[in-house]
Amino acid sequence: MNHRIHQALSVAAALLAFAVAACTNLTLEPKSTATDANIFSDPGTYKAFIARVYAGLAVSGQQGPAGNADIRGIDEGFSQYLRLFWEHEELPTDEAIIGWGDVGLPEMNTQQWAVSNGFVGAMYYRIYFQVGMANEFLRQTTDAKLDSRGNVGAALRADIKQYRAEARFLRALSYWHGIDMFGDIPLITEADLVGVVPQPSTRTNVYDFIVSELNAIIPDLPPPGLGTYGRASAPAAQMLLAHAYLNASVYTGTAHYAEALTAAQAVIAGPYSIDPSYRHLFLADNNTSPEIIFPVIQDGVHTQTWGGVTFLVHASCGGSMRDTTYGISGCWWGLRLKPEAFNRYASGDQRAASFFRGTAPDTQSVAIPQVGTFTDGIAAPKFQNKTLGGASGSNPTHVDTDFPMFRLGDAYLIYAEAFLRGGGGSQQQALDYVNALRVRAYGDSSAVITAPQLTLDFILDERGRELLWEGHRRTDLVRFGKFTGGSYVWAWKGGVQALVHASCGGSMRDTTYGISGCWWGLRLKPEAFNRYASGDQRAASFFRGTAPDTQSVAIPQVGTFTDGIAAPKFQNKTLGGASGSNPTHVDTDFPMFRLGDAYLIYAEAFLRGGGGSQQQALDYVNALRVRAYGDSSAVITAPQLTLDFILDERGRELLWEGHRRTDLVRFGKFTGGSYVWAWKGGVQAGAATDSHLDLYPIPSNELIANPKLKQNPGY
Template identity: 30%
Template sequence: MNRNIQYYTRLYCLLPVVLLAITSCSKFLKEEVFTEYDPATFVQTKEGLNSILNAAYNNMEVTSAMRERMYTFNEFPGDIMWEWGGSFENAATLYMTYNWDAQEGFLSGVWQQYYISIRNANSLLDNVDKAASLPEDVKKQYRAEARFIRAADYYFLWQLFGTVPLVTTTDSLSLSPRRATPEEFNEFLVGEFQAAASDLPVTQPLWGKATRGAAWGLLGEYYLNSRQWQQAADVNKQVMDLKIYKLFTGDIKNMFAVANEQNEEVVFTSPALPTLHGNVYMPHAFPPNYPVQSNWLNYGAQFCIYNSWVKTYNANDKRLQWFLFGYTDLKGVVHDLLNPADAGKAVRCFKYVPDPNAISEAHGNDIPVIRYAEVLLNRAEALNEINGPTSEALDLFNAVRRRAGVPDYTMADVPSKEAFRSLVLQERGWEFVAEGKRRMDLIRQGQLIPRALARGAANAKDYKTLFPIPKSETDANPSLEQNPGYN
């Protein structure tokens, strides 16, 4: 099926609304209504349920507010990426230097987006059984996808804020829901992902929709980030046992190019098109006066890689092909981006190979949310935390390294649990550079604050492993307790 047709089947559909126009005359104009939907019945039709489901996907996907979700929140506080230039520099600096507070607008925006997605998923779950004309197997898949989306939303919220209020229906809304306890939140999230996985298909006809592997993959990541090691090892093994995923075997330089985005390494993805939910990373990665195509845009805001990080790669690592080390600009000036005195200041990650058919800032490169490489490294890390270094854990670890063309590690290289843990953290940084995973990896291993302090972020405090609940939310809900350390 044509990729554009596939994606456009998931557009956010809005219910028709009849508008009354008021003129300067003393009477209303009478409008003839040709079509009108009854909200009570619309949500019980296949068309209505599809609209609700698509709206839920729309706000859950990473390409919605990609800049904030992947980079502002999850890369800039870490030790690999930084930003300078453009009108975005002031906002980015807040997150690089740990000077954010509860009134920061990006936090409020992402909170609202996730809860809009949750509301839509809840609406579908509240109404799907009323669609008497739909076969039960169709309704079962609707339920499974809605539960997956809702669980993913809550997992992403948890990464940012810790436990949050669990709103699970639109039928009876509380205006002051309390935050779930860690035990309540864990039970709910695990139950939702498992229930979704049991009813989701192994593959989907439409690219980007939830699958069994996607549900288990996100659950496995949650287990790892919540340090539930045995559960993380087990569920990532379930993903492996599906035997439908494998490491990308093509030219690693082009793994994230549009032409290769539907490859067997992708467990779950956030689709992008130049015309809808475009990938906006590359306009931030192009250095000053870079020779872009006429249909591309180059922002003043510059997303950079710390040169000190790039220098930690093995010289033969194929993943170095993801980086731009130099270029000749539009004026013919040659730039060496490893030279901090150069106008470009730092190396850029070109992992998301520029889309030849991009439209302005929007490129069509999909954003992988879970890759098979992560499944392998997740299980390897979990096995190490359970029993220390083992041959199985090392084999999983080396599979990712082998694809990158770098030497295997041996058991002599990992004499202790701590040594293996350190190597995993390093490998994940090399493999998932610019994929929005660094903050959680550092938190899980107790390294976020120490590494921030080491690079000069003096305001990095232990409590800032979580962001503050937006002040607009705590003001509106007196039962919503703020995270410790924030006013």
């Protein structure tokens, strides 16, 4: 914690008239009666201004905790830099989920954000707000400007030289966030005129600028130590370089692993040491930790915000948790661990000691069937407003706990990864660094690893364990090629629940289907269940339960799992009865296309006049029905082979395989009133719907971006 930031805010309010040209509109030129001549008549203004640039990472506006926001168009608490940065780095990954329904926030959990997402836009504007402040500080502190004012002595000039290096570091930090999250972005420096439309740049150009700037300023940054805690030092610049180099192949297509290892070594050789207490790194007195290299400073009295670590501490508390245990007043019932993050920790790993599971009956589940239910998902109050000695922070609402943007444990893992990627160094040194963290985590050497265990997959998992919720995970997953695509999926990635888990609930036993945890979601509509005749083994997996725990055919309440027959058609079991390799993420592939579908397509095409043979069509259909009934008792004859029969048979054979809407549209029954089913049109009995619903609407953002597009009729 630190008391200096608040001193800068009143002076900085006038200075922001210069700096915010890049805030929410890169072409906006602000208006103010203040001039640099009258503002800088006070030599203390320089220190206040650079303090305000630092404060841009910690606060949300010109007065705390709210009331004069830096950026517009979003709730001020949501707009705070650190809070936005954390949400972008953690929520779309395998580590965190938030249960709130604020517009745009649920999509961050699932990687389903749109171009118009307010949180994504606010992060972009925050980056350029920081860049704008840093640029203006640099404009106002050139030698020519200082000479013209006539009130800057030699000692102050020396301080300003450091301040300028710090402003360039802070600008590089935000530009790193910019290229990491947004790719090609404009490069704006103090040389650009305020109000001029910036020229587009490339990710590679901005990366090169970041690297050049950081290498240039290292000699001019203040030395690390207690007196400069919270300020950018040479090791902080080396850490930022290490991260930029480590991800260079993502940003530019060219790897710089040797440079990443060298930068990490420079940090490790500095004055920092591993904190004996992992827990101390995330407590209200973590400003005394020997491990933190560059924090975002928080102070419950003087640096108040509804974002930052205040958000992390309050939002991680809910359910049966007691707020006072964590030094706060009020739980916000928001953040929990995704199952993959929780399951990453082995027994004995004290890095998981803060996790909260509760005691029966008030427990937190590992699985997350409902994003909005706080008790779905393990709580992880890693950040707390308590000191290592157990005292509460200075304010139960706004916390004292600093955010460790860069720390030594991260440098250890960067070294190990860079070594494994061919960046040089020593295998033994990499092992020593990794094992130093694991000895601290377990309290002894019981979990140290050997050379064969030191792999890139291990490093990704270890970074997840060591740096959980510290704002690295999205960047790590992108670098490892696992953030998108299907090589690694996790709960709610892509916004879907697995068919197997979601089809299980009520009195069903999850282990019957080879899974851990039922998600109480999917059931059959009555029309689908009633389509199956007695003896049709395609319905054998359906679950009706036994009295009194039964599933009803009717669905009076959509949200009640026992209303509707359960249909665990997809299961995480082999044909021999063995469970899949993982009870959370199933081995069962989805059959997008299969031969039985082709049989039915042939039969339908024949009936629609597409040629072929009636006998062949019958043979194909009956082959499926003999399999379904186990004998020929349900084979059909030529008069029974009709289009209506085919639509029903496709419903029976291909249930839940992703064909039904298309089939109903083709048969003219998806909309209108000729065929209604439960909850069609929003009523239990079903109702006619308008034909425009045969098509989905074109996203409004696409229409705005491309005026040549036309919206589908009826929307």
